[in-house]
Amino acid sequence: MKFTTAEALFNQAGGKRNGLPAWCYNNAELTQLEMEQVFLQKWIWVGHVSDIPNAGDYQCLDIANERAVVVRDNNGNLGAFHNLCRHRGSRVAVGDRGHCGNALICPFHGWSYNLDGSLKNIPRSNAFPEIDKDKLGLKPLDCEVWHGLIFIRFGGEGKSVAETYREAEQEIGLYRIEDMQTYDEPWRFDFDLDWKSVVDIDNEGYHVPKGHPGLHDLTGPTYTDQVLESGLGRSYGSFKNRQHKIPLNQNYVSSLPESNYLPESHRYLWIYWGMFPGIVITLFPDMIEVYQVYPTGYQKSVMAGACYALPDERKQMQKARALNREINMAVGNEDVQLIKWAAEGMRSSAFDEVLLSDLELGICSFQNQLRDLIPVVGLDQAPESGNLKQVNQHLVDQRKLTSVA
Ligand code: FES
Ligand SMILES: [Fe+2]
Known part of the structure; x- marks a missing residue:
C-alpha cells in the first residue's frame, strides 16, 4: 500500500x-x-449477495432522485435496473427488500417484468396501440459484485469496483466477505x-x-x-x-x-x-x-x-x-x-x-x-443564483485548456 x-x-x-x-x-x-x-x-453500494440469495429476491435503493432495484434471476445472476415502470413511471419493486416470485409486477396497473428486466405482460394490452415489447424492458444499470458486496452505477464509466478498490484487495480478501451473511x-x-x-x-x-x-x-x-x-x-x-x-x-x-x-x-x-x-x-x-x-x-x-x-x-x-x-x-x-x-x-x-x-x-x-x-466548490463565494452549473462547466473547460497548453 x-x-x-x-x-x-x-x-x-x-x-x-x-x-x-x-x-x-x-x-x-x-x-x-x-x-x-x-x-x-460513481459506484454505489447496495447490499450483499446473501441479502438476495434466491431467484426473485430483490433489493432496492433510492438515491439522488433515482431509484434502483437489484434482482436475482432464474440463473442465479444479479441484474440492476431503474426501479421504474415503463408505463407511467411507478416503482415496480416495493420496500427496501423483498421477493417477487417469477416477475416484478408494477403495483399501479400491473405491467410485469421478467427477472432479467424484459417486459413480460401488459394487462388489457389490446387497449394500447401496437407496442414493441422488446423496447419496454426495465432500463439496466451497471452492476458488479466484489467480495460478495453488490455495487451499482447509474451512469459514467471508468474503473471497475475491483480496480477502484485495488489497494484494499489484499486486506479485504482476508475476511471471506463473500461467505458472510446478514x-x-x-x-x-x-x-x-x-x-x-x-x-x-x-x-x-x-x-x-x-x-x-x-x-x-x-x-x-x-x-x-x-x-x-x-x-x-x-x-x-x-x-x-x-x-x-x-x-x-x-x-x-x-x-x-x-x-x-x-x-x-x-x-x-x-x-x-x-x-x-x-x-x-x-x-x-x-x-x-x-x-x-x-x-x-x-x-x-x-x-x-x-x-x-x-x-x-x-x-x-x-x-x-x-x-x-x-x-x-x-x-x-x-x-x-x-x-x-x-x-x-x-x-x-x-x-x-x-x-x-x-x-x-x-x-x-x-x-x-x-x-x-x-471545481465550482473551490470558489470562495457561491455563483449567482441560477448560474452554478454554467460556472462549473466554464471552470471544467478552462482546466482542460490549461492542461492541453
Ligand atoms: S405505471 Fe406501472 S403499470 Fe402503470
Ligand atoms: Fe465519529
Whole structure:
C-alpha cells in the first residue's frame, strides 16, 4: 500500500487548510450537480449477495432522485435496473427488500417484468396501440459484485469496483466477505442537512478521543488515519495489549474467541476502508459493517449500513458480536449529534471557515476529489443564483485548456 502525506494533500488543495466554504453545504444547485456528477457517475453500494440469495429476491435503493432495484434471476445472476415502470413511471419493486416470485409486477396497473428486466405482460394490452415489447424492458444499470458486496452505477464509466478498490484487495480478501451473511437488521439515519457534513466527520479520527470516549478507550492512541495514493482512505485502531477502563470494551475483548481465521496481524484491529464519495467498509475480527452516505435531496441525506458475519454458532462469538454492535451503535449516535452541531454551525452568520489539521487529512483528500470533479466548490463565494452549473462547466473547460497548453 502506498500512502500519501498530509503535506501532499494540502499542497494539492493549493496550500489551503480552510476546507470547503460554508456555501457549499447550503446550496440547492450544488446538491443537484453533486447528485448528477458524483452519485450518478460513481459506484454505489447496495447490499450483499446473501441479502438476495434466491431467484426473485430483490433489493432496492433510492438515491439522488433515482431509484434502483437489484434482482436475482432464474440463473442465479444479479441484474440492476431503474426501479421504474415503463408505463407511467411507478416503482415496480416495493420496500427496501423483498421477493417477487417469477416477475416484478408494477403495483399501479400491473405491467410485469421478467427477472432479467424484459417486459413480460401488459394487462388489457389490446387497449394500447401496437407496442414493441422488446423496447419496454426495465432500463439496466451497471452492476458488479466484489467480495460478495453488490455495487451499482447509474451512469459514467471508468474503473471497475475491483480496480477502484485495488489497494484494499489484499486486506479485504482476508475476511471471506463473500461467505458472510446478514447480521442484525440494516440501520439508517436520515439527516436534514448536506451529505458532506456527514462524510466530513467520517473522514477524520481527530474527533475520536473527545467525541467517542468508548471507542477511544478501546483503541487508544493507536487510532490512525491514512490516505492512499489512489485516494482510498484507511483508518485503523488496535485493542491488543491495552488496559480497558470501560466494562463494555473489557467484555468485548475477553469474549472474542481465541481461534480466528484471520492472520495474527488482523485479530485485534478495527479497520475502516473509505471510498469516495461516501462508502465505508469496516473490518472487525468478528464481523464486518458496510455503510454509505448519500444525498436524497437538498439538505436531505442518509447514512445507512448493515453488518455481515460468517456463520459461527460459538457462544463467545455471538456475545462478542452483540457487544461490538453496542460499542458501534454508541459511536453512531455520538456521530449523529456531532454532525448536526457542525452542520448548524455552517449556517450561522458567525461561521468563517474551518481550519484543518494534519490529523484531518482524510477531509482534505475527500475535498480534493470533489474539487477535481466539481471545481465550482473551490470558489470562495457561491455563483449567482441560477448560474452554478454554467460556472462549473466554464471552470471544467478552462482546466482542460490549461492542461492541453
Ligand atoms: S405505471 Fe406501472 S403499470 Fe402503470
Ligand atoms: Fe465519529
